[in-house]
Amino acid sequence: MLNNKGFAISTILYSLLMMATLILFLLVGTLSFERRTTTNLANDIKDELNSFVNDDDNHMNAILSNVKLNYQVYISGTGWDDPKTDGETAGTTSQSRPIQAMKVAIENQSSLSGDIEYRAHMQTYGWQNYVKNGNTAGLINEEKRLEAFEIRLTGDLANYFDIEYRAHVQNIGWQSYVKNGTTAGTIGKSYRIEAIQIRLVRKK
Numbered sequence: 001m002l003n004n005k006g007f008a009i010s011t012i013l014y015s016l017l018m019m020a021t022l023i024l025f026l027l028v029g030t031l032s033f034e035r036r037t038t039t040n041l042a043n044d045i046k047d048e049l050n051s052f053v054n055d056d057d058n059h060m061n062a063i064l065s066n067v068k069l070n071y072q073v074y075i076s077g078t079g080w081d082d083p084k085t086d087g088e089t090a091g092t093t094s095q096s097r098p099i100q101a102m103k104v105a106i107e108n109q110s111s112l113s114g115d116i117e118y119r120a121h122m123q124t125y126g127w128q129n130y131v132k133n134g135n136t137a138g139l140i141n142e143e144k145r146l147e148a149f150e151i152r153l154t155g156d157l158a159n160y161f162d163i164e165y166r167a168h169v170q171n172i173g174w175q176s177y178v179k180n181g182t183t184a185g186t187i188g189k190s191y192r193i194e195a196i197q198i199r200l201v202r203k204k
Contacts, residue, residue: 064160066108069116069200074101074140084198091195093168098145098192101138106157106200114155116163121148121187145192148185161200168195 072083073090076098084090091099106116119130120137123144131137138146151163164179170191178184179201185193 063110064202068107070107071104071198073099073196076100087197087199089195089197093195097194100144100146101136101140103134103136104151105134112156114153114157116153118149118151120146123147148183148187150181150183152181160203162203164201165198167193169193
């Protein structure tokens with residue numbers, strides 16, 4: 001049997017053990033709560049970032065979806081054809097009429113930087129300087145045929161889009177599409193371009 005002194009010591013040790021157990025339990029609970037809190041906070045931050053990215057993507061998609069292309073050609077003996085857009089045929093394919101000039105423009109560009117630039121290779125004169133954004137490339141006051149052309153994009157437009165185009169050429173017909181500054185038509189063959197098609201293609 002324990003004397004009074006031994007009983008007192010046992011009681012103190014038991015009490016200390018109970019206190020240590022309680023403290024350990026509280027520490028484990030606190031750490032578990034902190035882990036849950038940290039995990040929840042991380043998930044909340046992740047959700048907010050994803051929401052921000054999605055909103056930004058949706059905003060950019062809306063901007064890009066509104067961007068439109070239009071173009072117009074000057075036909076020998078006829079004058080300016082009606083404006084065309086996104087792959088429509090500008091010019092003629094069965095009348096042997098040469099194109100003499102062209103205009104190309106981007107609409108609804110919004111906050112996107114950049115230009116659409118293009119140049120014409122003309123009978124007698126060869127390559128002209130680049131023009132841009134709806135200005136005239138070619139000649140409307142002289143009976144000179146368009147033999148080749150090139151189109152390119154700059155700035156944000158070039159980052160988000162390809163510009164693809166092709167020519168309907170005398171003795172050849174429709175050529176394959178080329179893009180982003182490559183030459184459509186012919187050089188050195190004296191063949192007239194009779195029609196063109198241009199399209200703006202979103203990059204993937």
